[in-house]
Amino acid sequence: MGKLIFENIYPFNLSQTLDCGQSFRWVENEDGSFTGVVKNIVANVSYNNGTLTIVSDSELDDKMWRNYFDLDLDYKKIKDDLSKMHPVLAEASAYAGGIRILNQEPFEALITFIISQNNNIGRIKGIVERLCENFGESIDGVHYAFPTAERLAKLSPDDLAPIRAGFRHRYIIDAAQRVYSGEIDLEKLRDMDYLKAQKELMKITGVGVKVADCVLLYGLHRLESFPLDVWMKRALGVLFIGYKGDEFGLYGGIAQQYIFHYSRMHKELFD
DNA sequence: ACCCAGGAAATTC
DNA sequence: GAATTTCATGGG
Numbered sequence: 350m351g352k353l354i355f356e357n358i359y360p361f362n363l364s365q366t367l368d369c370g371q372s373f374r375w376v377e378n379e380d381g382s383f384t385g386v387v388k389n390i391v392a393n394v395s396y397n398n399g400t401l402t403i404v405s406d407s408e409l410d411d412k413m414w415r416n417y418f419d420l421d422l423d424y425k426k427i428k429d430d431l432s433k434m435h436p437v438l439a440e441a442s443a444y445a446g447g448i449r450i451l452n453q454e455p456f457e458a459l460i461t462f463i464i465s466q467n468n469n470i471g472r473i474k475g476i477v478e479r480l481c482e483n484f485g486e487s488i489d490g491v492h493y494a495f496p497t498a499e500r501l502a503k504l505s506p507d508d509l510a511p512i513r514a515g516f517r518h519r520y521i522i523d524a525a526q527r528v529y530s531g532e533i534d535l536e537k538l539r540d541m542d543y544l545k546a547q548k549e550l551m552k553i554t555g556v557g558v559k560v561a562d563c564v565l566l567y568g569l570h571r572l573e574s575f576p577l578d579v580w581m582k583r584a585l586g587v588l589f590i591g592y593k594g595d596e597f598g599l600y601g602g603i604a605q606q607y608i609f610h611y612s613r614m615h616k617e618l619f620d
Numbered sequence: 621a622c623c624c625a626g627g628a629a630a631t632t633c
Numbered sequence: 634g635a636a637t638t639t640c641a642t643g644g645g
Contacts, residue, residue, distance in 0.1 A: 370626060371626095462626080463627095465625090465626050465627085466625095466626080466627040466628065467624090467625060467626090467627050467628080468625055468626080468627085469624080469625035469626085470625085470626070471625090472625075473625090473626080516628095516629090520628085520629095554628090554629080555627085555628065555629080556627095556628085557627060557628050557629090558627090558628095559626075559627060559628085560626090560627070560628080563626070576626070577626095578625095578626035578627080579624090579625075579626070579627085580626065581626080609626075613626095
């Protein structure tokens with residue numbers, strides 16, 4: 350039985366953070382709180398007037414959750430700095446500025462963003478859920494932990510049929526095998542030269558530049574990463590003409606999330 | 621029926 | 634080597 354209370358957390362917005370396409374395992378409840386699984390813990394998270402509350406039947410590690418929601422980084426300062434770079438970024442920051450870049454498990458980020466390719470967010474969530482139900486450890490009979498690399502490494506692509514991820518099955522197995530064998534050490538990527546880390550991830554079949562960037566941003570907290578997906582290419586083409594995505598500096602990944610969320614919520618800009 | 625989705629591999633030119 | 638096609642699956 351655990352409960353954590355973090356006070357005076359600004360800027361912060363729970364639905365922006367948990368439902369902006371960086372994590373695929375949080376479900377919103379009717380009262381506006383979210384329930385999800387991190388590692389082997391089922392938690393319910395709510396946010397009101399600067400106070401972030403996390404409750405669980407399991408014991409909660411203060412440091413781990415503070416890190417998960419990136420509470421020790423000064424987002425107000427970063428937001429102000431980014432806003433000065435470009436008028437549209439100022440607009441996107443004002444709109445989506447409650448987003449935090451989560452510190453997800455690296456292996457989970459790797460697999461979920463392999464699944465994300467040529468796919469839509471609604472369907473990604475379904476596939477990830479079935480992956481956990483079929484191959485993750487049961488926590489309370491309803492919620493499941495994300496499968497380990499070991500478990501997935503011992504499967505064949507056809508064993509993944511129940512999750513209905515199609516051509517991505519063999520990519521998932523390849524990724525799990527390279528991680529489980531130790532050929533790729535995800536933790537090492539935290540402070541490796543960025544391009545080198547990207548190249549390392551791209552040894553995996555099914556991981557190109559974009560998926561590698563997402564793994565580095567959402568799984569290894571490389572905040573300089575700026576993943577270019579279809580939405581971002583549209584946004585750069587229409588809202589940031591002439592920009593390539595590498596001009597937002599050390600916190601480009603945060604800028605990217607602001608722009609991604611802002612763009613997805615303003616589809617009419619791209620008609 | 622057609623088009624698209626937080627792309628990347630396989631094939632072709 | 635650069636450009637195009639194909640790859641499962643499901644929703645609109």
